[in-house]
Amino acid sequence: MQWKTQNSPWPKKASMSCSQVKTKLVCFFDHKGIVHHDFIAQGQKVNQQCYLQVLTGLREYVRRKRPGLWPDKWILHHDDAPAHDALRVHEFLAKNFITKMYHPPYSPDLAPCDFWLFPKLKNALKG
Numbered sequence: 001m002q003w004k005t006q007n008s009p010w011p012k013k014a015s016m017s018c019s020q021v022k023t024k025l026v027c028f029f030d031h032k033g034i035v036h037h038d039f040i041a042q043g044q045k046v047n048q049q050c051y052l053q054v055l056t057g058l059r060e061y062v063r064r065k066r067p068g069l070w071p072d073k074w075i076l077h078h079d080d081a082p083a084h085d086a087l088r089v090h091e092f093l094a095k096n097f098i099t100k101m102y103h104p105p106y107s108p109d110l111a112p113c114d115f116w117l118f119p120k121l122k123n124a125l126k127g
Helices: 048-065 087-095 117-126
Strands: 024-030 033-040 075-077 099-101
Touching (some): 024 048, 033 048, 048 087
Parallel strands (some): 075 099
Antiparallel strands (some): 024 033
């Protein structure tokens, strides 16, 4: 909101566009380290089809990298993004016996990426 006179011109709005430089990374980790990661193609959005492909890869990596947790001793904790709450994603998790831990809204203390994963990534990218 802005205070302005009736004769003032309308403010210019910046339009959002997809970055041509950045790459999206979907990463899953536990206390031992990174379990699975996927880079998302430029211009592709993380919707339910994309997320289902990533979850299929995650399921296979958990089976291979953490056999002690396979098939039903691991819990998936992800946030409340629309792709995570899609009906097909819930069906996939139920069909594959993957327990989901719900992320309470407005709880930054349950975002371990900010404290564990991102600093390690930044150090590696700094060279």
